[in-house]
Amino acid sequence: MQLEQQVQLEQPGQLEIMPVTIRRARIGDLQGMQNANLHNLPENYTMKYYLYHLLSWPEASFVAVSTDDMEENDEQKGDIQYVAPGEKIVGYVLGKMADDDTDADADKTPHGHITSLSVMRSYRRTGLAEKLMRECLYAICESFGGEYVSLHVRESNRAALHLYRDTLEFTVLSVEKGYYQDGEDAYYMRKDLKLDELVPSKFQKGQVDDLQTPLV
Numbered sequence: 001m002q003l004e005q006q007v008q009l010e011q012p013g014q015l016e017i018m019p020v021t022i023r024r025a026r027i028g029d030l031q032g033m034q035n036a037n038l039h040n041l042p043e044n045y046t047m048k049y050y051l052y053h054l055l056s057w058p059e060a061s062f063v064a065v066s067t068d069d070m071e072e073n074d075e076q077k078g079d080i081q082y083v084a085p086g087e088k089i090v091g092y093v094l095g096k097m098a099d100d101d102t103d104a105d106a107d108k109t110p111h112g113h114i115t116s117l118s119v120m121r122s123y124r125r126t127g128l129a130e131k132l133m134r135e136c137l138y139a140i141c142e143s144f145g146g147e148y149v150s151l152h153v154r155e156s157n158r159a160a161l162h163l164y165r166d167t168l169e170f171t172v173l174s175v176e177k178g179y180y181q182d183g184e185d186a187y188y189m190r191k192d193l194k195l196d197e198l199v200p201s202k203f204q205k206g207q208v209d210d211l212q213t214p215l216v
């Protein structure tokens, strides 16, 4: 993967261009990632679980970082989305390898799992989730030899289903009844990983300004 990628996002119906950088997640990003998760999803995790991801599989999680929409005194307000002066997390993907301790289906084939993905509302429908996912899938395959990747998604989550099934070509393997705390069923989805088919730069649709020489 490339170390950092700057993307100029054009939102449908808007002339404004939003610069967003996609890069590997760092320890200093975790609070911003947790904040985005709390904003966007009912499935939330302890800081210890975020740390576990980054310490165990540092290559498998990515963030989308924006420097736009800076409000005066925002940083003094202690907005926890800000991870550095002027930088805020607007999306993340938290990826991992399956480990026998935590995964019920102790399949010995090395495989990855997407714990969580979300994009802040005003940055959606610009391709960010797809980009985050493609970086993560590539990293799981390249860095950890993952042969496939799995995830769970709510049956009612049309946006995520479209992304996983139609855009990224995951397959629904089963329906897990009452998987979520509120009783909703989950689709258990999988995608086989083949490194040469996953190179993220093959899928760049929009304007991309590479900050570093691509490593792939």
Ligand code: ACO
Binding pocket: 040, 041, 114, 115, 116, 117, 118, 119, 120, 123, 124, 125, 126, 127, 128, 129, 130, 131, 151, 152, 153, 154, 157, 158, 159, 160, 162, 163, 166, 167
């Ligand atoms: N309805 C239908 N299709 C949609 C929608 C929608 N609301 N949103 C995005 N899509 C489609 C896009 O059109 C695009 O399709 P294309 O490849 O055919 O052009 C594809 O999905 C990818 O779109 P992106 O712009 O990359 O997706 P986005 O950045 O908007 O993020 C996401 C999608 C992550 C699902 C976002 O809506 C979100 O954060 N939702 C709340 C959190 C969430 O549901 N996370 C997933 C939970 S499952 C898990 O974490 C394992």
